Amino acid sequence: MNGRIWILAFSTFAVGTESYVFSGLLERLAADLSVSVAVAGQLTSSFAITYALSAPFMAAAFARVDRKKVLVSALFLLGFLNMAASFAPNFEALMGVRIACGVVATLVTPIASAAAASLAPPEKRGLALAVVLGGVTVAFMIGIPMGSVVGDAFGWRHCFSFAGLLAFTACVAISLFLPNAPSADRGGVGALSVIASPRILVNLAYTAIAFCALFTMATFIGPVVTQATGLSGGGIGAMQAFVGFGSILGVAAGGWLAGRAPGNRVIGAIFIWIVCTLSLYTLWMSGLLGLTGLTAQIVLAATIFTGAAGMFALTPIVQARLITAAPEARNVAMAMNGSMLFLGQGLGAAFGGLVVSTIGLTYVGLAGGLLAGIGVALAFFAAGSRSLRLQG
Numbered sequence: 001m002n003g004r005i006w007i008l009a010f011s012t013f014a015v016g017t018e019s020y021v022f023s024g025l026l027e028r029l030a031a032d033l034s035v036s037v038a039v040a041g042q043l044t045s046s047f048a049i050t051y052a053l054s055a056p057f058m059a060a061a062f063a064r065v066d067r068k069k070v071l072v073s074a075l076f077l078l079g080f081l082n083m084a085a086s087f088a089p090n091f092e093a094l095m096g097v098r099i100a101c102g103v104v105a106t107l108v109t110p111i112a113s114a115a116a117a118s119l120a121p122p123e124k125r126g127l128a129l130a131v132v133l134g135g136v137t138v139a140f141m142i143g144i145p146m147g148s149v150v151g152d153a154f155g156w157r158h159c160f161s162f163a164g165l166l167a168f169t170a171c172v173a174i175s176l177f178l179p180n181a182p183s184a185d186r187g188g189v190g191a192l193s194v195i196a197s198p199r200i201l202v203n204l205a206y207t208a209i210a211f212c213a214l215f216t217m218a219t220f221i222g223p224v225v226t227q228a229t230g231l232s233g234g235g236i237g238a239m240q241a242f243v244g245f246g247s248i249l250g251v252a253a254g255g256w257l258a259g260r261a262p263g264n265r266v267i268g269a270i271f272i273w274i275v276c277t278l279s280l281y282t283l284w285m286s287g288l289l290g291l292t293g294l295t296a297q298i299v300l301a302a303t304i305f306t307g308a309a310g311m312f313a314l315t316p317i318v319q320a321r322l323i324t325a326a327p328e329a330r331n332v333a334m335a336m337n338g339s340m341l342f343l344g345q346g347l348g349a350a351f352g353g354l355v356v357s358t359i360g361l362t363y364v365g366l367a368g369g370l371l372a373g374i375g376v377a378l379a380f381f382a383a384g385s386r387s388l389r390l391q392g
Helices: 003-020 023-032 042-061 066-085 089-106 109-119 122-154 157-177 189-196 198-218 219-231 234-258 264-286 293-326 330-358 361-385
Strands: none
Touching: 003 157, 003 198, 003 361, 023 157, 042 109, 042 330, 066 089, 066 109, 066 157, 066 198, 066 234, 089 122, 089 189, 089 293, 109 122, 109 189, 109 219, 109 293, 109 330, 122 157, 122 234, 122 293, 189 198, 189 330, 198 219, 198 293, 198 330, 198 361, 219 234, 219 264, 234 293, 264 361, 293 330
16 A cells, blocks of 8 residues: 555544544533533534535635645644634634634545545555545544543643644645645536536435434434443443444445445445344344343444444445546545535434434434435445446
């Protein structure tokens, strides 16, 4: 693997960390800025919504600019903005900074993925994309928890300083070691026309459906684990770690599959796996499986691990298919995929909240499984449609 791919992965690690670095310190942040925890939580949703809405337009605007220049500039701005966040005098100022971060972050992950694809030979492209995506996964396992440790030791403001330092480090590394990467993509409004392609739309739909299904349940993972096993506090954190472990396996498997140009039927099979693992949570919480104690905890951990592996195996496959389907608009296609990811998270959280408030927490897994079933239907429909079939 080209060593520069790992530098690109560090840039996505920095962005993944800064996206949610404050999440473990939300109560302290809220108390210090005199807002409720619910209001403070809007720092997350404002970032996600801003990213989802602005990503394709930012990608189109900078499509013709050298990718190295865009990455260096965007990472420098993210470093500066996170340092500014650590000095925010009130919640309104902090919200403004997070919205600005949501705009700038759209220029890192999609362009890092496009740059990785251009650095790797075709047979290694899926693996390169998986490594870059792995930077985000590792951020959830290491970067965000480290930010919480720094904030706990020195005050919540310093979690943003930590995120800013990571962004500046990535900026320097890209500047020193990544070669100039001229873009052959089309720019301007015309580049957005790629979204109208049925082959692009079906792959974007896969991402939106998958993350909507996942976050219907994942938003409530704490109470789900408590109801299923009785664990709380650190026990919930330990269970959450299996999401990270599973995602690493999934990204690696997805990268391997992506290099073999999988067709829609493979994607359909992954969605079937997601349906099964998400629906299993409802069996857990209803008591129908009849498992208790340590056995219940071990089997639940295995369910979380394998479910995350299936979910994250899908992402590098979809990315590789988008790059193949849009060779002249890779930045826009990858940015739009990021939009669908964040949109799916937001819609899934909202749908999960609706399920909890109407029929109860027990059924959030089943609801997510039903959404994933839409992905199964779409994949097998696409497999039989000549206009939607991308590979086999």
